[in-house]
Amino acid sequence: MQRKGSNSVHVRNYNERVVLETLRRYGEGSKAELARSANLTPQAVAGIVDALVDAGLVEPKGKRFGQVGQPSIIYGPVLDGAFSIGLHIGRRSLDAVLVDFAGQIRASETHEYEFPEPESVLSLAASCIRRFMDALPETTKDRVIGVGLAMPYFLGGWKSEQNVSEAVAGAWQAFDLKAKLAAVSGLSIHLENDASAAAVAELVHGAGRNYKNFIYFFMNTFIGGGLVLDGSLSTGAHGNSGAFGPYPVTPSRLSTVPPPAGPFEILLRRASVAVLIRHLRACGVEIGKLNDLEFLPESAQPFVDEWQEDCADALAQAIVGSIAVIDVDAVIIDSILPAALLNSTVASVVRRFNEIVPDGLIRPAIVVGSIGAKAVAIGGAILPVYDMFAPDSSVLLKKTRSNKRPLLVGSGGQR
Amino acid sequence: MQRKGSNSVHVRNYNERVVLETLRRYGEGSKAELARSANLTPQAVAGIVDALVDAGLVEPKGKRFGQVGQPSIIYGPVLDGAFSIGLHIGRRSLDAVLVDFAGQIRASETHEYEFPEPESVLSLAASCIRRFMDALPETTKDRVIGVGLAMPYFLGGWKSEQNVSEAVAGAWQAFDLKAKLAAVSGLSIHLENDASAAAVAELVHGAGRNYKNFIYFFMNTFIGGGLVLDGSLSTGAHGNSGAFGPYPVTPSRLSTVPPPAGPFEILLRRASVAVLIRHLRACGVEIGKLNDLEFLPESAQPFVDEWQEDCADALAQAIVGSIAVIDVDAVIIDSILPAALLNSTVASVVRRFNEIVPDGLIRPAIVVGSIGAKAVAIGGAILPVYDMFAPDSSVLLKKTRSNKRPLLVGSGGQR
DNA sequence: CGATAATATCATCAATTTGGTTTATTAAAT
DNA sequence: ATTTAATAAACCAAATTGATGATATTATCG
The missing domain is CATH 3.30.420.40 (ATPase, nucleotide binding domain)
Known part of the structure; x- marks a missing residue:
């Protein structure tokens, strides 16, 4: 509950996110445009964009002519720069999507069931992730930044409203799907309430x-x-x-x-x-x-x-x-x-x-x-992306628990 | 709706607010303690505290002994470092308080009325402010940072619930109390809903x-x-x-x-x-x-x-x-x-x-x-203080509209 | 028991690093 | 000719790193 200070390393990290987010949002932009939009100097933005290009997250998309003056070099996000997986564990089905850095769905699966049973949901989810990973070329496998797991907080809850046995309901209480999925997939898992995830999808894409x-x-x-x-x-x-x-x-x-x-x-x-x-x-x-x-x-x-x-x-x-x-x-x-x-x-x-x-x-x-039916899964896929790339102002503050890593390498921080 | 970047000037401004807020919250602290609490280096904090001392907002309060090592120099807020006025315009009365930098009430007034009539409320409020100002020594008059005006959004509203004439209700619609009060008092006025102001009082002091x-x-x-x-x-x-x-x-x-x-x-x-x-x-x-x-x-x-x-x-x-x-x-x-x-x-x-x-x-x-009955007025008085001194992370972002001024002089910024 | 050494903590000076800003220059379009 | 973009070099603000000194408490030796 104590406010933390900030320093220039955090500022850089934040500014990188601002630039990247602007690019993701508008699809493209020149260094000069980005500088105006972020109220930063062209120099600062040039450095950031160059670094993002080096990191493989951004690439030049051509030149823009038509206005007076030197033509601008347009930059945009690299579609294969990052992938994210969204899993929607529902009461009647599991939805899984693989989205690229532009938010486009690259692959999707749906599996229906009578009601969710922890162990089988786990193996189903794990197999979805495996299939998505297998389909990616070897060089881009490490570009998968995480999994967004969207499910009701009380999956076993509201027993009286559905024909779910006491046993199944209880099983979810003790079942840490997030941890188990992290263990079998080796990816970072972001858990969120199903409807909240859908709200995120609407916020970002809708x-x-x-x-x-x-x-x-x-x-x-x-x-x-x-x-x-x-x-x-x-x-x-x-x-x-x-x-x-x-x-x-x-x-x-x-x-x-x-x-x-x-x-x-x-x-x-x-x-x-x-x-x-x-x-x-x-x-x-x-x-x-x-x-x-x-x-x-x-x-x-x-x-x-x-x-x-x-x-x-x-x-x-x-x-x-x-x-x-x-x-x-x-x-x-x-x-x-x-x-x-x-x-x-x-x-x-x-x-x-x-x-x-x-x-x-x-x-x-x-x-x-x-967005419709797929909103929850899509929102889930956005969670890891946002955690990694979004210019949330918490990035500017110093770590308390698990602070966000810098986007691009760099050490900077207290010993 | 566009994210802005940040720079070191903003960081400094923010860190100053973090240090000052910690001091205001706990009443006192040494440079070393402040550094730990803010996750900043002792050096950084030392510079900030010294600047705050120069600005007359903080002062050494003595040394702390008892533990191993060099005794710490304890710093705390200067009580007369800043004053703020809170005005609660209610449906039956006007409450006014003058609080010091530690949040202590230095003066307070209450005036009752049958129902609030715009012009008379204005002159009543103005006279409260004048009396508060007159009571302050000449050297500290410029330490009054602003007025927090807390009143219901629909002062004339809920006519059916109180015996208020249509005329009085309508008069409030067109009456810009904030602007008029700013004009006659020469102080910056912060308007907030009455209950929200009370919530702020509870947040800060309760x-x-x-x-x-x-x-x-x-x-x-x-x-x-x-x-x-x-x-x-x-x-x-x-x-x-x-x-x-x-x-x-x-x-x-x-x-x-x-x-x-x-x-x-x-x-x-x-x-x-x-x-x-x-x-x-x-x-x-x-x-x-x-x-x-x-x-x-x-x-x-x-x-x-x-x-x-x-x-x-x-x-x-x-x-x-x-x-x-x-x-x-x-x-x-x-x-x-x-x-x-x-x-x-x-x-x-x-x-x-x-x-x-x-x-x-x-x-x-x-x-x-x-807090009780005075919560609204006290909360009102907190508003200007928070706007000026609180480490809201918006301070870290670049100006869009009326961005917060730096606490201590300094120019730093884009031309 | 008193003097002395060890240690912990605070404070501060100086050098370094990070990162944005300023200033100036060049390039390429209308 | 003018305007705008891109870039290079110098500059500046501010935090971090590293080193040093100050001064208290605590342990230990004679």
């Missing part, structure tokens, strides 16, 4: 780029969320921020949802894909896989609408409460649902929100997420 | 020192709050974070509170001193000033208890929802209420919270604030 502060909902089998404040993910004291599953709302009006046990209902039991599927089944609509939601019979529409109204009302309540706690520019809602269904659900949320929002709150934009 | 992340409630005539994340105040996109007044809760059970207009009640109409007083009056208890709450007749106790139960239930609901949004170490509740009444109310909140909190949330400590 609508989040327009908003510095937003609340994010990800409607999955269950529902979770994340919080982006001042352009970076805020996870809270114990990493449990954006735990919208247990957010209190009024009881559901759906006949297929039993009344709540406590004094109020929780969002999880009104706004989640599990509830939709259960409702449809109870109403006689046959649903096997998630994909079936795309091609529902005409007769199912009224039941979908029922759920949608109820879901939107619950989400609107959660949004009103959330923006009282924290004032944001936007609320972003994404889901594994088919795009059309998600769009109309969010439209309902907006309508309902405007009906109920009281005076004294500033209305945020409420928008649909732009 | 229970907040034990918690890096907390949610803060201040139960005043109405109720508001603030959010402290990672050791600093988080105000959100438009500065409206912690707007707990309009937080949605279930309707009141008190017979004297009319049913809500919308689909839910708002916290303001269940947990606020205004509601308590209205309830007591409706039940035949005579209440004039706030002070009367300290000496209530025996017969009033049942009515106080009724209100307390209802208030605690509403607060517990707000806490449950808030910690789903953002995971904190603690929830701190302070108020203008007499200490005994506040203590028992918070005890009720804890009880009720434990009854209703669902699984999947991490339970924060729920504690009573340690």
Whole structure:
């Protein structure tokens, strides 16, 4: 809890990250442009860019003509400069992606299961990583900087909401997937809540780029969320921020949802894909896989609408409460649902929100997420990249625990 | 929204703030201790401390003996090194404090009114500032670094909740108190929401020192709050974070509170001193000033208890929802209420919270604030101090808009 | 028990290193 | 001719490294 000082080595490290991040964000830029954008002198930036070129992270992409004066040499990130693996351990499936330095997906796998069993998830994850690594040319294998592991904090939790045995639930408690995966893969593993990871994906690649502060909902089998404040993910004291599953709302009006046990209902039991599927089944609509939601019979529409109204009302309540706690520019809602269904659900949320929002709150934009089902895995893959390359101002501070290593070699530091 | 670089001048500025803040926090320390605490070399700290001494902000306080080795020279902040003025513009009164560099209150004033009228509040505030300035010796007048203005964002708002005329409410909309006060006082004015300012006071001087992340409630005539994340105040996109007044809760059970207009009640109409007083009056208890709450007749106790139960239930609901949004170490509740009444109310909140909190949330400590009625004004006074002296990592970044000036002279920067 | 040596801690001077800034020069486009 | 980009050399700020001295407590020897 004690503030630390800084020194020029940290500054260099930070400035390198600033330059690199700008390049990753805009795709390309000249030294002069980068200097203006970072408020650094052309000299300082020249040194940094040259070092980044030496490190194989950046390369010249050609010259830009057309304006008065000497043409600029354009630099951009080397696509194969770094790779990262994202793993999304869900309640029904495991998603894995390999992304390159530009954030493009180079490979991806999905494996479904009835429910997640620790040992088999571990071997499944390990085999995904192995296949990704094997597919990379020998010279770039060491460019894989890490694995982002995105999963619910309580994978075995909410037993009553899914048919999960007490044994399986308990098994996760004692199972340190992160450590085991680090051991078998030899890579650094970054663990994050599933919905928070999805929020990161939205922040970096999606609508989040327009908003510095937003609340994010990800409607999955269950529902979770994340919080982006001042352009970076805020996870809270114990990493449990954006735990919208247990957010209190009024009881559901759906006949297929039993009344709540406590004094109020929780969002999880009104706004989640599990509830939709259960409702449809109870109403006689046959649903096997998630994909079936795309091609529902005409007769199912009224039941979908029922759920949608109820879901939107619950989400609107959660949004009103959330923006009282924290004032944001936007609320972003994404889901594994088919795009059309998600769009109309969010439209309902907006309508309902405007009906109920009281005076004294500033209305945020409420928008649909732009990434969809793969958001969690993609967000996971971003975690190691950000830890290594992002200009978080913590880089400027001196190490307390595991401080970030310098991007490029260099020793500089206290003995 | 573009990241900026840094340089050694910023680093020096930041390190100075780190050293000074450590000294202000612990009251005193030797150069060697400061070096260890900031992870800087003794040399670096020596230079900084010497510069701070030259600037009149720090002075040697004597030597410390007792341990092996050369005795340390102890340094501490100069009490008269800086002064700051805090103004709390409330709905029923104006509080003003003058604090010194150690955070001690050197002077304070309170002025009550029926309701705040812009022009008279301005002249009242200006006269407070003038009296504070006049009382300072000529040589230290220039040590007043600024004024912290803490007031509700919607001073004229919630018209229906108080007997405020439309005219008075509207007058505040167009009235730029900050600018006018800056003009007449010649000092820099820092505006902040009242409850957020109180949260800052708690963060710096109160229970907040034990918690890096907390949610803060201040139960005043109405109720508001603030959010402290990672050791600093988080105000959100438009500065409206912690707007707990309009937080949605279930309707009141008190017979004297009319049913809500919308689909839910708002916290303001269940947990606020205004509601308590209205309830007591409706039940035949005579209440004039706030002070009367300290000496209530025996017969009033049942009515106080009724209100307390209802208030605690509403607060517990707000806490449950808030910690789903953002995971904190603690929830701190302070108020203008007499200490005994506040203590028992918070005890009720804890009880009720434990009854209703669902699984999947991490339970924060729920504690009573340690400052009380003057929290807002004290917090206000802290604002200019923090802007000038606190090691916020934004100091390390290059100026975009109004960047912080260096503490001590020095030119360093781009031309 | 008192004098003396050993040791730990603080403080500071001087030299070095890092890294951004300033100034000046050259290159290449419109 | 003018403008802009790139680069080289000198400069400067500030932290780190290395070495030295100051002064207390603690251990030890006579």
